[in-house]
Amino acid sequence: MNSETLLSLIFAYLALACVAFAVLVIMLRNPVQCALALVGVVFHLAGIFILLRAEFLAAAHIIIYAGAIIVLFLFTMMLLNLGVVERARQFHVQAPLAIVVGAILFLEFVVLTGATITVGAQGAHSPAWVAGQGGNVQALGQVLFRDYLLPFEIASVLLTAAVVGAIVLAKQKPRRPRSSSQMGVGEWMAERYEKAKTREQDPAEPR
């Protein structure tokens, strides 16, 4: 077996697994299991990126999607304690819309694949250019921090503003003093500890 067929086999596995997990995402009844199937999609997609020699993209894909975004989904779903969704009703309502969107996406897929085969890949950043930069990490660094530095910096400032905004919204001071049932456990313990400390310093107060 030469390396060409080996790569094709690996690609076939990754692609099939991607589709299978994607189907599981919408077919499984338990939302937590759906989210885990989505993790499966993300992992196999990262595998395809590695086959395309885009290792940085693969690692970033796993860190951002699997490591952050889907974990957030999971947290939300675990805390909301969603039940098992009725399968029949879910598909019944969405079917016409899904068919239309699916048809459009499939058409786009056919057009893009056809164009890639007939015209070839477009753009200045060809595989040869990336190899000339010394690898995809270096190439990405060149593009992000030299060619598109200003848009990159603007995007960073926007993201920072969004993070600060989210914290400010979440940390709004409550109007009235909170009862102990509204406090976090740590906060409640800390308050109790403070109280105990002041009592120790004040010998007049009876224990």
Add this chain to the structure above:
Amino acid sequence: MTELVIAVIVKSLIAFAIPLLVVPPLIWGERRILGRIQSRIGPNRVGPFGAFQTLADAVKLLGKEDMIPAGADRALFILAPFLLFVPSFMAWSVVPIGTELHIFGRVIGLYPTDLNVGLLYILALTSVSVYGIVMAGWASNSKYALLGSLRSSAQMISYEIMLGLALVGVVVLAGSLSLPEIVRQQQVPYAIPLIIGTFVFVCAALAETNRAPFDLPEAETELVSGYHVEYSGWRFSFFFLAEYANMLLASFLVSAVFLGGGWPAQFLEPYIGHLWATLLALFFMVSKVFLFLFFYFWLRATLPRFRYDQMMNFCWKVLLPLGLLNLAVATVLKLTVYA
């Protein structure tokens, strides 16, 4: 082609064998050292100096009844230990124990693979191991396990960021994400110029591996343990094994990335020859790993456990500013000393 395949298989086996073979003596060593520090003897009955204690414990764990709680999500309950165990072993495929060995006219890399995004790969796998914790807590269908898993996953997600932030400084100085390249670049171990980053990394690594003083899942008496409270027998041992494999991984990472791997053996190469210098480098690397592991045990015996809110405050109010400061220091150094 065949030669390449054989080399890959041998290296993969070695990479897989390191954590599996080192962890049992490690557990025994930890218990002996803890015993010494706490003025007691530690395990001393099974085998010479109690060296087979871990083996006996493993047999005990395997022989225990395998319990799955009623109302648990069976599939996820079974899957969860593996979700934690598999990433911690996958990470070993990029860990270098040295740089290159030139022998019999060929070059043997003393690392399983030289992945050009090695550091990111390790960070990706640490971020994925959160799933094992979340799933273990959720699938157990127990409020204590669920609370424990929320606590632990919040801890892991927060400290993971600090882990990455500390490594950014190293990446800036080395100009590479590949671990062997980072080792090669260190004329002086990065722990000296990036002392702040080293501190941040060590703290974050302690928290990521759930070790003292961040070992909230170990707190049986006050927090009813953690995400693995419903697990027993060999399923529990998987959590245990993953924790120690992660600990060993963190020690290898600190030694390779911050302590210069086999430094300073490479300077002796002109005097004692390549082979001896490589062997000496391996010796230095392994010594650093074991020194760091000893540091782990020492901390466990010495420090009290953080309260949950103290732990979170420490992460976001101490480590985050320090990590940013480290990045600033690294940038300045890159433009001046390392230019």
